[in-house]
Amino acid sequence: MANHSDASEENQKRKTATSDPREKATYAVPVAKGLINTLKHILRNEPNTIHYPDEKRTPYPGYRGEHRLKRDELGREKCVACFMCSTACPAHCIEIVAEEAPWDDREKRPRLFNIDMMRCIYCGMCEEACPCDAIELTPVFNIPARTRAEKIYDKDKLLSL
Amino acid sequence: MADQQTNDDTVAMTRWQLNGQEVESPTGMTIMEAAKEHGIEIPCFCYHPGLSIAGNCRICMVESNRSRKPVISCSEKIAEGLEIETESELAVSSRNSVMEFQLINHPLDCPVCDKAGECTLQDHSYKHGPDRSRFVEDKNIRHTKELGPSISIWGNRCIVCTRCIRFCDEISGTSELCIVERGDRSVVDVFPEIPIDNQLAGNTVDICPVGALISHDFKYEARVWNMDRKDSVCGGCSRGCNVEVETLDGFVKRLMPRENLEVNDWWMCDEGRYGWRHLYADDRLSQATRDGAALADVSATAALEQLLCESGPVAFLIDPYLTCEEMHLVQGLAASRPGSSVGGWLPEDGNAANFPSGFTISAAKYPNRAGAELIFGDQVFGDDAKELQKSLVSSDFTTVVAFCGGHLSSGPGESWAKSLSSTPTSIIFSVKNGPWLEGASLVLPATAPIEKDGTWINEDGRLQRTRSCWSPGTEPFSVELVRLQTLQNALGIRGRSLSAAGIFRELAATHDSFAGHNHSDLGSPGLLLSQRPAGIAMDGGSE
Numbered sequence A: 001m002a003n004h005s006d007a008s009e010e011n012q013k014r015k016t017a018t019s020d021p022r023e024k025a026t027y028a029v030p031v032a033k034g035l036i037n038t039l040k041h042i043l044r045n046e047p048n049t050i051h052y053p054d055e056k057r058t059p060y061p062g063y064r065g066e067h068r069l070k071r072d073e074l075g076r077e078k079c080v081a082c083f084m085c086s087t088a089c090p091a092h093c094i095e096i097v098a099e100e101a102p103w104d105d106r107e108k109r110p111r112l113f114n115i116d117m118m119r120c121i122y123c124g125m126c127e128e129a130c131p132c133d134a135i136e137l138t139p140v141f142n143i144p145a146r147t148r149a150e151k152i153y154d155k156d157k158l159l160s161l
Numbered sequence B: 001m002a003d004q005q006t007n008d009d010t011v012a013m014t015r016w017q018l019n020g021q022e023v024e025s026p027t028g029m030t031i032m033e034a035a036k037e038h039g040i041e042i043p044c045f046c047y048h049p050g051l052s053i054a055g056n057c058r059i060c061m062v063e064s065n066r067s068r069k070p071v072i073s074c075s076e077k078i079a080e081g082l083e084i085e086t087e088s089e090l091a092v093s094s095r096n097s098v099m100e101f102q103l104i105n106h107p108l109d110c111p112v113c114d115k116a117g118e119c120t121l122q123d124h125s126y127k128h129g130p131d132r133s134r135f136v137e138d139k140n141i142r143h144t145k146e147l148g149p150s151i152s153i154w155g156n157r158c159i160v161c162t163r164c165i166r167f168c169d170e171i172s173g174t175s176e177l178c179i180v181e182r183g184d185r186s187v188v189d190v191f192p193e194i195p196i197d198n199q200l201a202g203n204t205v206d207i208c209p210v211g212a213l214i215s216h217d218f219k220y221e222a223r224v225w226n227m228d229r230k231d232s233v234c235g236g237c238s239r240g241c242n243v244e245v246e247t248l249d250g251f252v253k254r255l256m257p258r259e260n261l262e263v264n265d266w267w268m269c270d271e272g273r274y275g276w277r278h279l280y281a282d283d284r285l286s287q288a289t290r291d292g293a294a295l296a297d298v299s300a301t302a303a304l305e306q307l308l309c310e311s312g313p314v315a316f317l318i319d320p321y322l323t324c325e326e327m328h329l330v331q332g333l334a335a336s337r338p339g340s341s342v343g344g345w346l347p348e349d350g351n352a353a354n355f356p357s358g359f360t361i362s363a364a365k366y367p368n369r370a371g372a373e374l375i376f377g378d379q380v381f382g383d384d385a386k387e388l389q390k391s392l393v394s395s396d397f398t399t400v401v402a403f404c405g406g407h408l409s410s411g412p413g414e415s416w417a418k419s420l421s422s423t424p425t426s427i428i429f430s431v432k433n434g435p436w437l438e439g440a441s442l443v444l445p446a447t448a449p450i451e452k453d454g455t456w457i458n459e460d461g462r463l464q465r466t467r468s469c470w471s472p473g474t475e476p477f478s479v480e481l482v483r484l485q486t487l488q489n490a491l492g493i494r495g496r497s498l499s500a501a502g503i504f505r506e507l508a509a510t511h512d513s514f515a516g517h518n519h520s521d522l523g524s525p526g527l528l529l530s531q532r533p534a535g536i537a538m539d540g541g542s543e
């Protein structure tokens, strides 16, 4: 009880403090400073935005955009369908179905490899987990689509990127 | 473990020391087993409780006061005054060195190895192995080949523990496997022209501690950590082997035996193991039909209600795949329609088999004959069935409700099919499409054994709990347990629908043979019907 009344007294005090006209006046200085800054930029006329999509920005190295699946020297997919990426993926957006590889040097390859780009959070864990360096996040960031279905990338699409 | 009667007070005890603590264990136990009882798990590869001791992998070495060198705890027995250290410098360094040796020739296959995730070598390597290899020479290559119609070996992964070989020698008694070559080139193989092809072969894959033996059935099907597991019972024969059904996204991928020393030890037969494929065969039924026209699931239940509400006495034809709970519901229905009668059909007997280890496969290829005979009386598959067939042929009944379960059976025979189709209103619950559905008024899709939730009684009279491989709410159609209860509600003989455990409680309250039992007391090994769980209130216990 005692505490409660203390608190409301405190509030009361604070209210009177902010309604003090002298307090209010102190805002004027920073606001004015800010406006001057804005004015300076207007006069300098150097835009910080770019005219996308006419102009495109080069992403910084390490930018995590759309995925692709890599191919080896013989043009075969590097992926061995080990499910490490789908296991590591926090968004559970990678769907893999394995099949026997037709080549001698490996056992498995993916029959189906789908990434739901709408669900992906572009964290890069899949790339990190892959033991075969088969999946990577490219710097491609312009990724709009008209339907959700278009944003589920299958193996062929991922290999062609 | 298997053969030790640890709970028996008369067993002679031996005092020994484990990691500096004075402990007591039954005389004659090995150090590994005794330590396990005291909560200390010693790593092992070649030891398996169901097989003879080979003592060849050496990962289980511990320090002993009776020996200058470390001893292998899987074969060394405890003795009065023995002092064992499992975590001393000597024990730890022996273990780690063995682990390093195991790994020098082992391929880095884990990403593509089907055992990864349940691999003993992975587990031990994680706990006891070095984080990098000092081995710079070339790893040697051993054969990858088919050993039989259902099993292949990846020789590079084999750690030559001989578990598979001992299994074929001691459990199946077929001795197909052997070790060829010597030293680090030794690997498991079959004799020329004699593939491994016995009824228990699949077990070698389970007990292989690594991914050397791989079953073709599961190869590349799923990663083990992605699967859901349900403790269930195999409905392939009256033995009722305890199994674990593993599913991926609701589809069965693999059946594995579950330890039950009273029924199947650690094993199961291949027929049951690979039989799940029939669940997804082309002749599997999942669509209800009324006079040949497809029907939505709810309408099917409504049609069932309508047909039964209008009917007079009903003939019920049951099968030995139904759980005790489903049978109880059928009995309730029969009792509510005066003049009804119940009979059952039995699938044809298959081949029985006995193995040197005592493992048996029953000729009766269905799980719950004993349950049916307890609930409906001894003659349900005998005189009652004959009687029923006679009255169906002479058209005494206008309505018949038949259960044609079993995804592995070939369904009720021709004579039953004939008598079903000659009845004006025939309602058939069926797992598969088949000639017995000819002319049926209402066909309802039914659950196969591992899709059922309930209890079965095996040929020894052991009451065992089986669980559906479907998660609740994802069933592709209403299961019989639900449909029959909805029907009972509509007929006014039931107030509300219950779970399998609830139905079982009703059954236990009405049938003397089940009195005192309930689901929660069955535990994982099940109970003989004659063994009453102590101190159970008849209606007590929760599911």
Ligand code: SF4
Pocket (backbone or CB within 6 Å): A085, A088, A089, A090, A091, A092, A093, A094, A115, A119, A120, A121, A122, A123, A124, A125, A126, A127
């Ligand atoms: S970037 Fe992250 S969220 Fe997207 S697929 Fe890879 S692991 Fe999953």
Ligand code: SF4
Pocket (backbone or CB within 6 Å): A078, A079, A080, A081, A082, A083, A084, A085, A086, A096, A126, A129, A130, A131, A132, A133, A134, A135
């Ligand atoms: S982690 Fe790499 S190799 Fe493994 S499934 Fe994913 S992309 Fe393929």
Ligand code: SF4
Pocket (backbone or CB within 6 Å): B106, B107, B108, B109, B110, B111, B113, B114, B115, B116, B117, B119, B120, B121, B122, B157, B210, B211, B212
């Ligand atoms: S046997 Fe075990 S350790 Fe060896 S590759 Fe397979 S999972 Fe990895």
Ligand code: SF4
Pocket (backbone or CB within 6 Å): B153, B157, B158, B159, B160, B161, B162, B163, B164, B165, B188, B207, B208, B209, B210, B212, B213
């Ligand atoms: S195949 Fe498996 S069970 Fe057989 S010896 Fe090799 S590692 Fe042991």
Ligand code: FES
Pocket (backbone or CB within 6 Å): B043, B044, B045, B046, B047, B054, B055, B056, B057, B058, B059, B060, B061, B072, B073, B074, B075
């Ligand atoms: S487990 Fe003891 S030697 Fe293999």
